[in-house]
Each structure stands twice: as structure tokens, then as C-alpha cells.
Amino acid sequence: MATPAGKMDLLRFATAGSVDDGKSTLIGRLLFDSKSIFTDQMESVERTSQDKGHGYVDLSLLTDGLRSEREQGITIDVAYRYFATPKRKFIIADTPGHVQYTRNMFTGASTADLGLVLVDARHGLTEQSRRHAVLLSLLRVPHLVLCINKMDLVDYSKEVYDKISAEFSAFATKLNIPDLEVIPISALQGDNVVSRSESMDWYSGPTLIHHLEHVHVASDRDLVDVRFPVQYVVRPKSDEHHDYRGYAGQLAGGVMKPGDEVIVLPSGMTSKIAGIDLFDKEIAEAYPPMSVTVRLEDDVDVSRGDMIARTKNTPESTQDIDAMICWMTSAPLRPRQKLAIKHTSNSARALVKDIQYRLDVNSLHRDLETKELGLNEIGRVQLRTTKPLQCDPYSKNRTTGSFILIDEATGVTVGAGMIND
Structure with missing residues (x-):
């Protein structure tokens, strides 16, 4: 579907990476090189970098806005950043990578057109990077970019890039990832982020910003089934x-x-x-x-x-929902529990009929013995609602195929679900 004249195309993408993979520096680099930084912000970052004794401008200071994040050196909450190039507008959901913030990543990636997974070239694929890929696949994010960062610290080695790329591509075949791009970068030096790297002349693929500007997302939207x-x-x-x-x-x-x-x-x-x-x-x-x-x-x-x-193409009208649920609160989800459910603009009440299994997002193992879902855990759950919901499988439509669960006593969102085929 063509974009109306004068209206710029929008790409939402979610970033995920382990601690110290350089995610905040990469986002800082994108903001800086696309000239989306105010002069006073840049001066403040330069001053802080000097005060810390860095011999370089610490671009991560542009993004790790919460003081608690800076003190711990980790990203905690989902932060949304906005920038634009002449070709496209972007919304970045900067999601935390740590396992205890799975629910935050789930939230940030649920509306993304593209997922960007960052790995450190020195460490290669970690359990966290595999988990990020599994979550993005589970959330049906249609495009995935693996950025192999800190290539400057491995002497821009093609062998390191080839090894990580092959390992990740093999892992991705087990997942539902229709489009994968692997880009070697150095966020600190700016290699292959916005400008092509002279140090990696062996790499012939796109720079990160070129890929973000040109990845085709219009066809990801369902233009057949009116909802x-x-x-x-x-x-x-x-x-x-x-x-x-x-x-x-x-x-x-x-x-x-x-x-x-x-x-x-x-x-x-x-x-x-x-x-x-x-x-x-x-x-x-x-x-x-x-x-x-x-x-x-x-x-x-x-x-x-x-x-x-x-008239001849309707969603399923059902009171029995079979879904994958990410549980977001410390009190566990158990069978027979009653919750409020919000699906599109519709609200109802729901009873938890059964918890079929808990999914280990690191190994993809299904724990069939589980009797409950704890904080940040994902599992397959059967629900019965008080009235029919007009829904599609999440694989067909991410809006009509998703819902949230709410604690009726507190009004707090306690779970997010994706309806199975």
C-alpha cells in the first residue's frame, strides 16, 4: 500500500542485547549520526565523558536516561526514542535484555516491525541472545537484524563474523524468522552504522541505517481481512x-x-x-x-x-481461548483464577481453565509438569471468557490475535497473550 504524498513511512523497531553489548552506544550513534540530538544534549554528554576521563564521547549517555540504569550499567525499562532520516521516521523501543525484565521486552517488541539483536563480537552468541531471538520469533516480529558489535575489538575479523553469522543462522532455522540480516558493526567507531566501514571491505551488505531505511514493511500488514x-x-x-x-x-x-x-x-x-x-x-x-x-x-x-x-470474511467468535501468555507479576498464574481480559476495544472476564506447559525460552523445552506460571515466564494457557471475543490467530493478525489480562482488584496488567492457531 503506497504511503500518501507528504506522509513519511514509519518503522518501529525493538533493540535487545545483553549487558555491555553496546546497545545504548549503538542507539546513541544512530541518534548522533542522524543529527537527532540537540546541541545542549551533545554538550552535556561531552562534558560528562570528560569528567569520567573517557578519551572518547560516550554516546550511551544519550540513552541510559534513568539514573538507576546508569548506576547499575543496565537498561531496566522500555524507553522509546524517536528519530528520522530523509527517507523514514523511526521509533526505537529500547528494551532491557536481562531475563528478569522479560515482560518489559515482551511489551516493547509486541508492536515492532523489526527486531535488532546485538551481540558482542568477542563473546559471540550467548544464552541471552538466543532468548531474545526466541522472544522476537514468538512475538512474530517479521524482520530480524543481528548486529555483531565491537568488531574493532576483534581486528575487524571476517572469520569472527562468519562464525557468529553461521551459528545464528542455524539457530534461526528452528524459529519463525522470515527475514534475517547479519551486519558487522562498531557502534563506538561508527563502522557500518550510518557510514560504510573502510576496515571491513570484505563485507558487501548494507549498513544498518540503509537496511532500516529500506526494509519493506508495508506487505507485513494484512490488507485482505478487514478488522x-x-x-x-x-x-x-x-x-x-x-x-x-x-x-x-x-x-x-x-x-x-x-x-x-x-x-x-x-x-x-x-x-x-x-x-x-x-x-x-x-x-x-x-x-x-x-x-x-x-x-x-x-x-x-x-x-x-x-x-x-x-460479510464473507469474519474473525472467529469464541469464548474458548488457547494462547501463549507472558506472566508479568510476582503472584503466579494458576488454574481456576479469574481475571479481566481486554481484547482490541472489547472487555470481558476470563477463567483460567488449564496451564498446558511452561516454555523455556532458552532451550525451547516444554515443561508439561508445571502447575503455574511465575513472573516473566511464558506458557500455553486455556481460558474461558464470559462472552465471545472476535479474534484471529496471532500469526494472522497481531492486533486481533493479542490481549492483555488484568487483575480486577487492582486494575494492574498482569499478563499479555497471543492466540494460537
Whole structure:
């Protein structure tokens, strides 16, 4: 789907790496080399670098914003960074790599178009880098980049690059990773980040920024299956618009045009699209992830939580959910537990019927004996909801295939789920 004139393409990508792999330095390098840093920020970083006695500008200081992160030398929470080049806008979800922050990485990577896994050239693949790849694969992030960092510390060795690249590619064949790129870089020196490295003339692939600018993500979005979760019913109070009735939401799949026959779920009422409004103007079509207001020809009953789809192509309406769940709180998840569930714009209550297994994200081993899921653990769970949800498998649609679980007593999000095929 073409990007409208004047509107820049957006790429969301999540970064993951072990402690000291140089993730913060890499993001700092991307921000610095793409000129997304304010002068006063840069002066502050230069001063701090001098105070610490570094013989170089410590670009990691641009990103490790939380004092507690700087003190411990680790990234704790998901931080979102924004930058742009003439070709594309970017949102970076800087996710923590440590196993105790799996839930944070899960959150940051869930909306990403691309996952960037960083490894230290001196250490090669670690258990953490394998776990990051498994999580990105589980979250169906369609594009993966393995950045082999600190190549300057291994004398820019092609043998080191080839060994790590071959090992990771072999591991990736066990996972669901449709697109993999392996790039040797030095975030500190800037090799192959924005500019090509003269020290690695044996490498003929793209630089990191070139790959980020040109990776094709439009076709990752489902443009066939129309899925429009209704968030809000628009009924203006003014006299000139007294008969206006529209349904606002974000399109999660498919292309909608005026004249299309649609069905409203769960009621099953059918109608045709009378018009699609974007802000104050009518548009000829809408596609994901646009937020629009849809008007229907007939005065059918539509409310928040309903789903508008094409008449001959509907999501499954079910109260029995089979999903992979990442548990995000210290009190464990157990069978017979009751929780609130939020799926697209729809809310219901859910009962945990069964926990089938816990997945070891390092070895992919399934622990079938488990009776509960602890903090940061991932497992396959059966739920029964109080009303039907209009859902698709997560592999087909990441929006209609995902949900969150909420503790009804505290209102805290305690789990995130992905619906299985």
C-alpha cells in the first residue's frame, strides 16, 4: 500500500542485547549520526565523558536516561526514542535484555516491525541472545537484524563474523524468522552504522541505517481481512451534524472503501459503508494502521467493543481461548483464577481453565509438569471468557490475535497473550 504524498513511512523497531553489548552506544550513534540530538544534549554528554576521563564521547549517555540504569550499567525499562532520516521516521523501543525484565521486552517488541539483536563480537552468541531471538520469533516480529558489535575489538575479523553469522543462522532455522540480516558493526567507531566501514571491505551488505531505511514493511500488514474494532460511537451535539453517526477506531486489517458490504459482530447485522472520515475530510479508502471514523448506510446497533468485518470474511467468535501468555507479576498464574481480559476495544472476564506447559525460552523445552506460571515466564494457557471475543490467530493478525489480562482488584496488567492457531 503506497504511503500518501507528504506522509513519511514509519518503522518501529525493538533493540535487545545483553549487558555491555553496546546497545545504548549503538542507539546513541544512530541518534548522533542522524543529527537527532540537540546541541545542549551533545554538550552535556561531552562534558560528562570528560569528567569520567573517557578519551572518547560516550554516546550511551544519550540513552541510559534513568539514573538507576546508569548506576547499575543496565537498561531496566522500555524507553522509546524517536528519530528520522530523509527517507523514514523511526521509533526505537529500547528494551532491557536481562531475563528478569522479560515482560518489559515482551511489551516493547509486541508492536515492532523489526527486531535488532546485538551481540558482542568477542563473546559471540550467548544464552541471552538466543532468548531474545526466541522472544522476537514468538512475538512474530517479521524482520530480524543481528548486529555483531565491537568488531574493532576483534581486528575487524571476517572469520569472527562468519562464525557468529553461521551459528545464528542455524539457530534461526528452528524459529519463525522470515527475514534475517547479519551486519558487522562498531557502534563506538561508527563502522557500518550510518557510514560504510573502510576496515571491513570484505563485507558487501548494507549498513544498518540503509537496511532500516529500506526494509519493506508495508506487505507485513494484512490488507485482505478487514478488522475494525469500534472504540467510540461519534454523535456530535451540534445542530448542523445532528443526524451524524460514525464509528471511530483503528483499522487492524484489510482495506475499507465506501460501498463495501460489512457485518457488525457479534450482532451479525449487515450494512454497507456510506463513507470514511479522517479528521474533517472524507477519504476514498482506509488501511492499517489508520485511525478513522466509519459511517454505515443503515442505522444498525453498534457500540464500543464491536467488530466491523467483511460479510464473507469474519474473525472467529469464541469464548474458548488457547494462547501463549507472558506472566508479568510476582503472584503466579494458576488454574481456576479469574481475571479481566481486554481484547482490541472489547472487555470481558476470563477463567483460567488449564496451564498446558511452561516454555523455556532458552532451550525451547516444554515443561508439561508445571502447575503455574511465575513472573516473566511464558506458557500455553486455556481460558474461558464470559462472552465471545472476535479474534484471529496471532500469526494472522497481531492486533486481533493479542490481549492483555488484568487483575480486577487492582486494575494492574498482569499478563499479555497471543492466540494460537
